[in-house]
Amino acid sequence: DGGITQSPKYLFRKEGQNVTLSCEQNLNHDAMYWYRQDPGQGLRLIYYSQIVNDFQKGDIAEGYSVSREKKESFPLTVTSAQKNPTAFYLCASREQPATGELFFGEGSRLTVL
Amino acid sequence: EDQVTQSPEALRLQEGESSSLNCSYTVSGLRGLFWYRQDPGKGPEFLFTLYSAGEEKEKERLKATLTKKESFLHITAPKPEDSATYLCAVQPNAGNNRKLIWGLGTSLAVNP
Numbered sequence: 740d741g742g743i744t745q746s747p748k749y750l751f752r753k754e755g756q757n758v759t760l761s762c763e764q765n766l767n768h769d770a771m772y773w774y775r776q777d778p779g780q781g782l783r784l785i786y787y788s789q790i791v792n793d794f795q796k797g798d799i800a801e802g803y804s805v806s807r808e809k810k811e812s813f814p815l816t817v818t819s820a821q822k823n824p825t826a827f828y829l830c831a832s833r834e835q836p837a838t839g840e841l842f843f844g845e846g847s848r849l850t851v852l
Numbered sequence: 853e854d855q856v857t858q859s860p861e862a863l864r865l866q867e868g869e870s871s872s873l874n875c876s877y878t879v880s881g882l883r884g885l886f887w888y889r890q891d892p893g894k895g896p897e898f899l900f901t902l903y904s905a906g907e908e909k910e911k912e913r914l915k916a917t918l919t920k921k922e923s924f925l926h927i928t929a930p931k932p933e934d935s936a937t938y939l940c941a942v943q944p945n946a947g948n949n950r951k952l953i954w955g956l957g958t959s960l961a962v963n964p
Binding site: 743745779780781782784787797798827829831837838839840841842843844845846848 | 883884886888893894895896897898901939941943951952954955956957
């Protein structure tokens, strides 16, 4: 079945550590997205990529980094520069950058200890 | 400024008690409006896309409608399994149209 796989589902990090969240899709979608979800704040866009080897900052990119070396993969690194990294992270994709619905993964919950 | 507002924030219904959720939007041209369902600890699940005023779409007990200023998600005779948070998102037709604008969601609880 086609879909988006995020891993790990739960992740614990000590302050000062970088962590990388994985996102893989087998939908052959061009565009991929990373969102952060916090209670009462809705979905906020971190980074998005419209095509391989290209990505753009979203609304809250500070403290995060991404890469898009393969069409199916869009990993997100939460760096030690991110001041409040504890959150639920969602990866999504869609067929074209500007049209159609987003398909989401199951999410990764990051907790900073 | 482009904006999406969902109401109510939370809704509690008895099984079989029909109701509607609202998504009001202010955008400089609408490219599409999306409804999603999200269960706790899971990613949002796509429900509907609406593109133009007057459009309606249905799926089981859910029906989504669209006007020039708002969308409604009507839930007919809901069941406990319909309990979830329902999210609305809008894609503007102008500017950086690759970014969706999200509402905060309506948390729906259906009691048996």
